[in-house]
Amino acid sequence: MSTFDPDALECLAAIVEEGGFERAARRLSITQSAVSQRLRALEAQVGTVLIVRSRPLKATSAGQLLLKHTRMLRLLRADLERDLKELAPSSLRGAREEERISIAINADSIATWALPALTGLAQSGLPMEIVTDDQDFTQEWLRQGQVLGCVTTLKQALRGCKVVPLGAMEYVAVATPALAQERLGGKALTAHNFREIAFVAFNRKDDMQSEFVGQAFGLKRVMLNQLFVPSSEGQVRAVLAGWGVSVLPRLLAQPLLDQGLLVNLAPSCVLPIQLYWHCWNLESEVLDALTCALTRSAEVALSA
Structure with a gap:
């Protein structure tokens, strides 16, 4: 060769x-x-x-x-x-x-538990590049060889890669009390009123909102009025500004729920999204350090 x-x-x-x-x-x-x-x-x-x-x-x-x-x-x-x-x-x-070492991580993980996991490596001088995409698509970056690891919802290991379960990120449907009162009469979301309110999604690839509604109300096909904000923190700000309801990670929403700035519109429904870390199956101290850092942080932040 x-x-x-x-x-x-x-x-x-x-x-x-x-x-x-x-x-x-x-x-x-x-x-x-x-x-x-x-x-x-x-x-x-x-x-x-x-x-x-x-x-x-x-x-x-x-x-x-x-x-x-x-x-x-x-x-x-x-x-x-x-x-x-x-x-x-x-x-x-x-x-x-x-x-530079490139890895792909979904935006919600970046906004919550993943950056703290990688802080020590960044401070030690590891030259990292984090690529962001929807958790259902980050594995494509790894499949194409554009990154050496990814956080994704894919359970099965890709060819030439190893996979480590991280845990589940829990999602809840939230809005401001004022919007809930105005659009839903202060009631919770139901199978009959969810069309009365706009949903703030990450982008057009994001099916989190429809998946949540479908699971909550046993619907096979869900059509939503959606607005798109391609940032986890931006989605939170849009919801606080009264744009609509959004299905957000509990890790982001809970402090705002505790302060009364947001309300849970479907308190009986939580959508758990299982996350996995995939990386090339190589003997590498850098890969081992990344894997260890992410799994340790996930153990604390995510549900088993």
């Missing part, structure tokens, strides 16, 4: 991750012409096109394989950095962009 030039591999990664040749050149501190030359040399070595010149730029299937290989090399370098830090701390420099 051919040995690929690490600089050429990182050039390919920079083009895809930055979305263009010019930005890749700025990131790598080389000319745009040098970026093109490195890519052409890598494509000549592989014998096929690696980048689709579309808007946005996309890696071909062969390009995706090389990107996954590049991220594995980053993980090896990160492991080496951790070992060297113990043996010769003064020899270490700041982490380079190409050493």
Whole structure:
């Protein structure tokens, strides 16, 4: 098997991750012409096109394989950095962009328990990038080799990966007391009145609101009037501003319920969403540290 030039591999990664040749050149501190030359040399070595010149730029299937290989090399370098830090701390420099470790985590976990879990690693100098997506889709980032681990609802381990159960995040339906009084006459949500009020969802991929209503009232098909706010904290602010009702993590909603700023519109219904940590099945101190940090935090924050 051919040995690929690490600089050429990182050039390919920079083009895809930055979305263009010019930005890749700025990131790598080389000319745009040098970026093109490195890519052409890598494509000549592989014998096929690696980048689709579309808007946005996309890696071909062969390009995706090389990107996954590049991220594995980053993980090896990160492991080496951790070992060297113990043996010769003064020899270490700041982490380079190409050493960044990428993981995908759903927005609700980022807004509640996941960031505290990763704080120690960030403070120790681990160069992380957190990609956010809906919990039902984060595994696609891992499947495509764009990240080395993800928090997702998928139970079955992906090919070449291992999976660790994290626990369940509980969701409740909340709104302001004023809105509940105005739209629902101060009553709880029912199968007959949920259409009278708007629901604030994360984005169009988010089916949390309809799943909650369907489970609460035994409905197979649910059509909701929805507004979209692509941020967990933004959803909370929208609900507090009276936009509508939203199904939010209890971890976010409970302090506001305790203060009387929100009311639980379906107190007898809680929607538990099981979460799992998936990562590449490799021997790596960095992966072990990420797995340990996330599972420990999840044990405290999530339901068994």
